[in-house]
Amino acid sequence: xxxVSDITEKLEQLAPIKAACDWDNPGLLVGRSSxxxxxxxxxxxxxxxxxxEAIDAGCDLIVTHHPVIFRxxxxxxxxxxxxxxxxxxxQNDVAVFSMHTNFDSCPGGMADLVCSMLGLRKTxxxxxxxxxxxxxxxxxxxxxxxQPVPHGEGxxxxxxxxxxxxxxxxxxxxxxxxxxxxxxxxxxxxxYYDAGAPIRxxxxxxxxxxxxxxxxxxxxxxxxxSGDMGHHEGLDLCEEGISLLDAGHxxxxxxxxxxxxxxxxxHFPSLDVLEEKLHFPAQLV
Numbered sequence: 360x361x362x363v364s365d366i367t368e369k370l371e372q373l374a375p376i377k378a379a380c381d382w383d384n385p386g387l388l389v390g391r392s393s394x395x396x397x398x399x400x401x402x403x404x405x406x407x408x409x410x411x412e413a414i415d416a417g418c419d420l421i422v423t424h425h426p427v428i429f430r431x432x433x434x435x436x437x438x439x440x441x442x443x444x445x446x447x448x449x450q451n452d453v454a455v456f457s458m459h460t461n462f463d464s465c466p467g468g469m470a471d472l473v474c475s476m477l478g479l480r481k482t483x484x485x486x487x488x489x490x491x492x493x494x495x496x497x498x499x500x501x502x503x504x505x506q507p508v509p510h511g512e513g514x515x516x517x518x519x520x521x522x523x524x525x526x527x528x529x530x531x532x533x534x535x536x537x538x539x540x541x542x543x544x545x546x547x548x549x550x551y552y553d554a555g556a557p558i559r560x561x562x563x564x565x566x567x568x569x570x571x572x573x574x575x576x577x578x579x580x581x582x583x584x585s586g587d588m589g590h591h592e593g594l595d596l597c598e599e600g601i602s603l604l605d606a607g608h609x610x611x612x613x614x615x616x617x618x619x620x621x622x623x624x625x626h627f628p629s630l631d632v633l634e635e636k637l638h639f640p641a642q643l644v
Contacts, residue, residue, distance in 0.1 A: 361627065363420055363454045364392040366399070369626050370422070370458060374468060378488070378519050379461040384426045389445060390454025396420050401620045402635035403613055405455055409635060410444050414451045416633055421448075422623070424469075424615040426457040462615065463521055464488050469565050470523040472614050476543050478528065485522030485562050486574050522564035522571060524578060530557040533602040536582060546610050547639050552593035552603040558582045565611040575601065586610055609640055 367387055379385050399420045400413035405427035413421050421427075427444070435449075436442045448455060463469045474481045531539070533553040541549045558581040564571045568585025572592060575583045576599050583601055586608040593603045620634045 361396050361629065362392065363387065363390060363394045363396055363456070366396060366420065366422075366623070366627065366630075367392065367456050370456065373622070374458050374462040374465040376461055378464050379459060380464075380488075383460045384429055385457050385459045385461050387454065387456050388426055388428045389448045390420070390452070392454075394419060394452060394454050396454075396630065398631040398633065399623055400633045400635070401616050401623070403609065403616055405444070405457075407440060407444055410447055410453070412635075413633075414447060414453060418453060418633065420454045420456065422619055423455065423457045424459060424462065424612060424619075426459055427455045458615075458619075460521070463566065464519045466517060466519070469612065469615065470521070470563070472618055473563060473565050473611050474523050474525055476614060477525075477540070479525035479561065480528070481523050481525050482560075483524045484518065484520030485524060485564055485571055485578075487518060487520040522562065522568075524560070524562050524580060527559055527561060530559050533558060533582065533604065536561075536584075536602075537604050540584065540604060540606055540610075544606065544610055544613070545637060546606060547641075548643060549607075549610070550588075550605040552597050552605075554581075554597040554600050554602040556581060556600060556602070558602060563611075566608055572596070584611075586612075607639070607641060613637060 376386050396419040398416065398418045399422060400416065400418040401422045402409040403423065404425045405421055405423045432441065434442065435445045437446065533551050536558055537549040537551040560580040561582050561584060562575045562578055562580045563584040567587035568583065569587060569592060580601060582604060583596060584604045584606065586606055588603055588605040596603045616635050620632045623630055623632045
């Protein structure tokens with residue numbers, strides 16, 4: 360017999376809650392930790408369609424990247440889409456556990472997944488947030504305590520941080536790199552702003568990269584790969600000689616779904632694990 364708490368404990372060893380950004384809201388957001396679990400649904404977002412599919416499939420737990428409850432709410436009722444969704448989850452006794460910036464920043468997490476899929480050589484982090492001292496990788500007795508990143512050469516395997524920097528194996532144009540991203544992540548399109556120079560070095564922030572522009576410009580890389588970027592961000596980066604590749608917020612982060620499903624299958628072989636089907640939310644005409 361397996362419970363929600365058994366699964367969330369293992370997930371928190373991978374991506375400790377304390378590694379999340381202060382503004383974030385990961386963790387067990389809906390449901391009982393004592394709930395027995397036989398079937399799990401993994402998705403990027405706990406959208407209404409995901410919740411309905413999970414309930415129809417008889418799932419006991421939904422594991423998502425983005426938190427189903429992100430900002431404070433004052434009521435759970437049938438007067439909003441979020442309220443209806445939460446009511447459905449509660450009435451059907453389905454728990455929701457979310458792993459957001461704690462998964463973005465942990466060793467082997469989102470940044471490393473994206474870097475590996477692109478076949479790049481990681482050279483560092485876009486924004487280091489700290490590291491876990493050796494021997495405490497699975498959490499100190501009183502919880503993970505991230506310490507300042509120590510100075511020195513090389514990449515600390517216990518370091519936590521948002522995004523990554525990398526070198527391409529060969530020079531590419533912005534168009535060629537955008538095409539490679541599109542193919543690797545099975546996307547319908549990748550928007551790009553071409554600074555006009557060949558690309559050998561890259562910074563990447565899976566998800567939304569608007570908050571990382573200052574760090575990117577200070578790195579003097581050839582290109583920035585991210586999502587949720589706008590017209591002015593593209594122009595500003597190009598004027599600094601940095602090409603911008605916007606794969607959309609979903610575009611890079613959807614790799615969470617298959618990775619997490621495989622993680623659960625490996626660590627909990629008796630679980631029935633379902634995955635959200637790959638679908639790019641934005642449409643083109």
